[in-house]
Amino acid sequence: MSTETLPRPDMAGSSGPAEHARASRGTLIGIAFAAAGMVCVGSSVAVSAAITDAPLFTLQSVRYALAAVLLLVVARVTGWRVPRPRGREWLWLAGVATVGLVLFNVGVVRGVAHAEPAVIGVAVAAVPMLLAVVPAVATRTLPARPVIIGATVVTTGAILVQGFGRTDAAGVGYALLVLACEAGFTLLAVPVLARLGAFGVSFHSVWMAAAGMAVVGVVAEGPAAVATLDTVDLLAALHLAVVVTTLAFLLWFTAVGRLGSGRAGLLTGVVPVAAAALGVSLNGIVPGPMVWLGTAVVALGLVIGLRGGAAAGRPAAAPSVSAAGS
Template sequence: MSIEALPRRATDLPGSRRNGTLLGIAFAAAGMACVGSSVAVSTAITDAPLFTLQAVRYALAALLLLVVARVTGWRVPRPRGREWRWLAGVATAGLVLFNVGVVRGVAHAEPAVIGVAVAAVPMLLAVVPAIATRTLPARPVVVGATVVTAGAVLVQGFGRTDAAGIGYALLVLACEAGFTLLAIPVLARLGAFGVSFHAVWMAAAGMAVVGVATEGPAAVTTLGTGDLLAALYLAVVVTTLAFLLWFTAVNRLGSGRAGLLTGVVPVTAAALAIPLDGTVPNPLVWAGTAVVAVGLCIGLGGVLPRVRRSAPLAAHPGP
């Protein structure tokens, strides 16, 4: 073997790559579990000025990320040239327009309809990058994404809607996929921390503009203690922690495989309903959870470690 063929870094070793992949899967699952936990908090802020509250949430997340950078010594990378446009796309589509679509959508459709739209995200994350690069998507990832989407739909259920509700659901789907896809071109240089920080401060500014325009400049003064605590939870767990985990996972796994883990969101939301309000999931939810698990096994089967069978013991010759 030539010197050039030898691994040059520890991360080039097959075992290191496998460990990095498994860590990416764990990060994606944890990040989506954090997002799923937001359902419990959302029920407590239905009467709050939502756009203003979201502006507070993202502003708190940006401040928290700065504190983390100061404490850990991490450098906050400064975007260059076109990177500003990609980050603006992440903030505008993935955060601002996504929230507008959800808020406006539930006025025309039952929440399950919006949930079903989000459940279709794995398919977009698997197919769109392949179309953009003119390559064939990995078959296990596409099949796994299809199965995960079906399982998530079973967990979410269906609901009634009108034409406007369908339009908002499609907007939510596009924006949710855009949150990840628009970050891919800048993730390599800016990293999960840089993308998260710049996206949230831009979203805070965007949400503030939407809040002032639709809820009035005095809306922030109407936020109660419960609203602010909810905003703090959303900022710490559902934004700062979830974003860092998610973008790190996308950097390690790619959007297709990472997208499979979005199926964890409705499963987490359904599971948390048991201790929080005593709601026992119906059989369709349990069936959907099982289908999501099958989809994850299909899509991630090529990267999950396989159990090796022990080699049979050689017959020991007699004395």
């Protein structure tokens, strides 16, 4: 697995044309990876419609366990090394798994019992703003203006695509939980991406999530729930494991390492757009005018935020990141 060293801001003035071209190429790769990863996530919408009657937590445990095994197979075939976490890295990874995967799924499942799915979708659509603002607040720096403007526009467009829906007070609470967990999935991974790389973060967070979901599944659905999974459920779990977990995680964490959480977060606006597009091909559902308008607004926000300069949205000290697939 090769290692791509991101240029530090204090070196920006001394880098030559070759270094600038390399940084631009890395940025384009990061954008492509983030967009592809979000398209993979968008595909989960169609799959989820087929598993509404399945024991969800048990199925999610199977999904993450399959993804962990698949990642190990990929490591064996490609010769990639699976880094072992050290010290506090275990805590960061446990945070990614617990907040970004286990609690996120709990929030979604419990949330749709109190709110229409669109309400939860709108909460996720606000993630670009958190990913742009939180790192700046944590480092006591001003957020990059193009990223903030782009995140605002992308969030607006994603909300137009997703739409609004009915909810109660509990639904609002679960929507906020989903928003925090979705942002935490990325932000909690940033401190360990430098050494563990996209592959290490993906593998360790996935097997931890499998264990966590197994516990939740046993408590909420009973130990025999796994025996109720039918062929459709298992095929759905396989898709979620291969496309929405293994592939999407590797693409996304690689993109975060190259772009920083702020600019990578802009690409989360692709999820509702991809879901709407897949709805056309899979279900023949043609999007309405608001979806088309929202898609255009998302595209505008991406142009604004991603053209804001190579350093925008990157951490103040950008370390070397092991880029999976590069």
